[in-house]
Amino acid sequence: MTLNQQPLLTVDNLSVVFSTDNGPATSVEGLSFELNANETLGVVGESGSGKSITSMAIMGLLPRTAAVTGSIRFRGEELLTKTDDQLRDLRGRRISMVFQDALAALNPVKSVGNQLMEAVRVHSSDRSRREMRARAIELLDIVGIPTPEQRVDQFPHEFSGGMRQRIMIAMSIANDPDVLIADEPTTALDVTVQAQVLDVLRRVQRRTNSALLIITHDLGVVAGLADRVLVMYSGKKVEEADVEDVFYRPSHPYTLDLLAAMPRLDGNSGDSRLYSIPGAPPDPTELPPGCRFAPRCRYAMLGTCDRTPVPEQFITDRHVAACLRIDEVAAVRQEASS
Amino acid sequence: MRAQSVAATTKTTRSFVGQWTLFRRRFLRHRLAVSGLVVLAMLVIACFGAPWIAPFQENHQDLITGSTGPSPVHWLGTDELGRDFLSQLLYAGRISMSVGLGVGVLSTIVGVLLGSLAGYFGGWVDELIMRLVDLFLVVPPIAILALLLQGFGSSSATIVLALSALGWTVIARVARSQVLSLREKEFVDAAIVLGASPLRVIVRHMIPNLAGVIAVNVSLAVAAAIITESTLSFLGFGVQPPDSSWGNMLSQAAGLLGTPQVHLLLYPGLLILITVLSVNFIGDGLRDALDPQTKR
Amino acid sequence: MSSTLEAIDVVKEYPVRSGLFRRRTGTVHALSGVSLEVPKGKTLGIVGESGCGKSTLGRSIVRLHDIDSGSIRLDGESVESASGQDLRSLRRRVQMVFQDPYASLNPRLTIGSALIEALEIHGLAAGRRSERAQELLEMVGLRPEFVQRYPHEFSGGQRQRIGIARALAVEPEVIVLDEPVSALDVSVQAGVLNQLKELQDLLGLTYVFIAHDLSVVRYLSDEVAVMYLGRIVETAPTGRLFAAPEHPYTKALLSAVPIPDPIVERSRERITLSGDVPSPLNPPSGCRFRTRCWKATERCATEIPLLRTMADGTRAACHHPESETQSPTDPTDSQRTEAGAQ
Incomplete structure (x- = not known):
């Protein structure tokens, strides 16, 4: 990796607003981040945090009713102003996506091999049928499907949930994309199968040197997979840092509380209570003027946090948190760990 | 901790709005439905208020005048017996609309009841009711109607009964499939676990959730019944003179084809169309307004 | 022990019907003798x-719903x-x-x-x-x-x-x-x-x-029962189950749960089971986990393992529980058990 290389993907001040019956609903507001080659960025958030909307904005898959502002650049090229045709050329070839629901994303009446070959053909039509078939088998092998020569002619329903998710991954890497976006790729899977699929993702990323953007609500998944982590709350970035910093030095109260609210397999069980964050995320049509988390925050200063938007503060040059109380949070964190 | 949990509940701080207010507000936002309601209300008032509103008494004849065109006295003119056509239309509307409403209500009650039973209990109850439905669906309805009405005479009451006998099967099927899907809902399981009897589960937990479907069905059934009654009357099986409905007025006016009075064909047809459309729009509006998922 | 709730050998099966005459073409073995x-x-x-x-x-x-046999008290x-x-x-x-x-x-x-x-x-x-x-x-x-x-x-x-x-x-x-x-x-x-x-x-x-x-x-x-394909494979007091699982499935399950701690998560020994859970329509003979188990032997295919009481209140249904295995033959390549998947 060269040092002065520009990032693969740059999201700059991205906002997505939907118009609803209840007025404009802000799904994403002022979101900025970068994704570099060979890097895995985990975007974590609860339902309604805007994490999936962000991935759809990058893929150009948002409905026309969504007002998208800001900038999304792939290798310096602006994506938001591209036509549908130009985007289609980019999608699948340079940027591709693994969806949560593999069964819905695969065509039930076409063999898996045909669907893989189609994915290859769309972007390189000069290959012969035999070459493409060989590529399909190779792809199935990469994602760890046993006896790919035989299974290549089977249909999606003949595969189990975990296997279908692998096929989705195979399709998404068919053209060696630079950026792979995985939106809750394991949410629908059982835990032992999830472990397999995460392994496959890890392996595939290493093999193809692509950048991986993984969107999930599960901090555990991020802990095992991501190099950097971006925490979203109610459409905004609340914290972004290297994975260790987010888990060991969380600086936004939301991140801190979220970690304290999670029951853990390895922590001390039973008698110690979980921290329960009061309240619920705000309605996207009635967002508070200040910090979105302020109404639920135990560090919030009335009159400040809840009044005006909170700027992002740098803790280190690779660690930002959108909070006015990072010093208090740090003090509390240190007290808790000592 | 308790205080915190209470704080956890302050998400919906907007003042509470009753289900009825919500329903009204949602319905009023549905423009077509509201216009349908206004038009239908005007028609209902005009027709059922005919004895007071209509310019002439029912069947008031003026044989001397005979058939005339529109005039300041007879806005729409008179027929060959010298009856004021506007007054006739209003009186006829009374019967057409009563038949429509009667059939809509009766067939829906029977259909929802039998359909829900079939869906809830399944097994032989379901088999029995659904085979009965099939039976009604395979026999050509016009043949049955003609037979029934010939046999029992065609008063408004028998027409309502005959049309309901044919109409309940549609809603029965819809109700059954809805109940089958409600049967899978966890709130129904919850009621069963609480010890609710089947009757309570059906009446309290299922039928209220069928309200949207029922509303649409009533509107469709009313509209269909008005049209079927008109068809029957047009064919001569329906309401018999001296009673008149829009259908038999249409049938009488059909004789005027090729005469200067041919415009008389237009009015009953137009009224049938307007009524049916209004009823359908109202049905759509009710369905949307009754959907508990819409929040405003 | 003053026991409130008890299940004894509960069996629940669902018929699978298909075809024109709704003939019974299979059975989903949802619960095959569960006691707790x-x-x-x-x-x-x-x-x-x-x-x-x-x-x-x-x-x-x-x-x-009703059960086919056994008792719940x-x-x-x-x-x-x-x-x-x-x-x-x-x-x-x-x-x-x-x-x-x-x-x-x-x-x-x-x-x-x-x-x-x-x-x-x-x-x-x-x-x-x-x-x-x-x-x-x-x-x-x-x-x-x-x-x-x-x-x-x-x-x-x-x-x-x-x-x-x-x-x-x-x-x-x-x-x-x-x-x-x-x-x-x-x-x-x-x-x-x-x-x-x-x-x-x-x-x-x-x-x-x-x-x-x-x-x-x-x-x-307070206590946890682990189920796999209609059977309880292990039950133990919570602390014990998480600290020292006896059944290979419990062990694999625990190792698959992601832990929100990057260092712990990345340094864990992880048992990645191959394949998926077999269909409850046609569960494997003997031990139902054997098709994905790295310890499976011939005995596992023929003999159904019963829940046996082990140390500290643990009961496990396995012929080769962890505490009785001398040198833990941890799976380096569990692909070989692929046969049973699907």
Whole structure:
């Protein structure tokens, strides 16, 4: 990796607003981040945090009713102003996506091999049928499907949930994309199968040197997979840092509380209570003027946090948190760990 | 901790709005439905208020005048017996609309009841009711109607009964499939676990959730019944003179084809169309307004 | 042990019919001889992946369906054969909290009417039912004024609390919690879990806590039963199960759960099971886990392992439990067990 290389993907001040019956609903507001080659960025958030909307904005898959502002650049090229045709050329070839629901994303009446070959053909039509078939088998092998020569002619329903998710991954890497976006790729899977699929993702990323953007609500998944982590709350970035910093030095109260609210397999069980964050995320049509988390925050200063938007503060040059109380949070964190 | 949990509940701080207010507000936002309601209300008032509103008494004849065109006295003119056509239309509307409403209500009650039973209990109850439905669906309805009405005479009451006998099967099927899907809902399981009897589960937990479907069905059934009654009357099986409905007025006016009075064909047809459309729009509006998922 | 709830060799099978004449073409083996015991005032966690039968077991306990053989007993009284008045009084003693906060409340009923209905059915709190409904809401940390609101006005976490209040209305002894927090976001989940804990302490409730999330189960349970394809493969006191699992499946399951701690998570020894859970239509002979197990031997294919009592109250159904295996032959390549998948 060269040092002065520009990032693969740059999201700059991205906002997505939907118009609803209840007025404009802000799904994403002022979101900025970068994704570099060979890097895995985990975007974590609860339902309604805007994490999936962000991935759809990058893929150009948002409905026309969504007002998208800001900038999304792939290798310096602006994506938001591209036509549908130009985007289609980019999608699948340079940027591709693994969806949560593999069964819905695969065509039930076409063999898996045909669907893989189609994915290859769309972007390189000069290959012969035999070459493409060989590529399909190779792809199935990469994602760890046993006896790919035989299974290549089977249909999606003949595969189990975990296997279908692998096929989705195979399709998404068919053209060696630079950026792979995985939106809750394991949410629908059982835990032992999830472990397999995460392994496959890890392996595939290493093999193809692509950048991986993984969107999930599960901090555990991020802990095992991501190099950097971006925490979203109610459409905004609340914290972004290297994975260790987010888990060991969380600086936004939301991140801190979220970690304290999670029951853990390895922590001390039973008698110690979980921290329960009061309240619920705000309605996207009635967002508070200040910090979105302020109404639920135990560090919030009335009159400040809840009044005006909170700027992002740098803790280190690779660690930002959108909070006015990072010093208090740090003090509390240190007290808790000592 | 308790205080915190209470704080956890302050998400919906907007003042509470009753289900009825919500329903009204949602319905009023549905423009077509509201216009349908206004038009239908005007028609209902005009027709059922005919004895007071209509310019002439029912069947008031003026044989001397005979058939005339529109005039300041007879806005729409008179027929060959010298009856004021506007007054006739209003009186006829009374019967057409009563038949429509009667059939809509009766067939829906029977259909929802039998359909829900079939869906809830399944097994032989379901088999029995659904085979009965099939039976009604395979026999050509016009043949049955003609037979029934010939046999029992065609008063408004028998027409309502005959049309309901044919109409309940549609809603029965819809109700059954809805109940089958409600049967899978966890709130129904919850009621069963609480010890609710089947009757309570059906009446309290299922039928209220069928309200949207029922509303649409009533509107469709009313509209269909008005049209079927008109068809029957047009064919001569329906309401018999001296009673008149829009259908038999249409049938009488059909004789005027090729005469200067041919415009008389237009009015009953137009009224049938307007009524049916209004009823359908109202049905759509009710369905949307009754959907508990819409929040405003 | 004063046992409140007991299941003895419970079997539940569903016929699979297909074709023109709806002929029986197969059988789903949902529960194949499940036995368990939950002492009064304790929580038994039941974990397993989809299709393991944990929900079927929960629904059998609350009598949402009948079982084919075996017995479920509440203080010695049989649940599976109760009918009429017995069933009604049973319904008062055993309640359930459901998974989906959006489907478990009737959208047409106010919260108050839903709670009052529960009281009406059993003739409780006559004359002061609305007051009682408000008390119930306060018990689960909601404001009493909410009685007049409708379900759609609440968030998922609040609805789940309402579901708990409804179960509490009939003052039950046992509550089956079927994935009560799996549909909730992490930030809301903890509040509901804490509430459940508090209520248990306050009212001496017995919980059967069904979940797929092992961390959540660990937080709430005194004892945990692990299910796989219709059978219990291991049951142990919570601390023991998580510290020293005996059954290979438990071990694999624990190692697959991601831990929100990058260093721990990246340095863990992980057992990645190959393949998926076989279909309950056609479960493997002998030990049902053998097709994915790295320890499987011929004996596992022929002989069904029974639950055996091991150290510290653990019972495991395995021919080769961890504590009896000399040198742990950990799976370096579990691909060889692929045969059974699919």
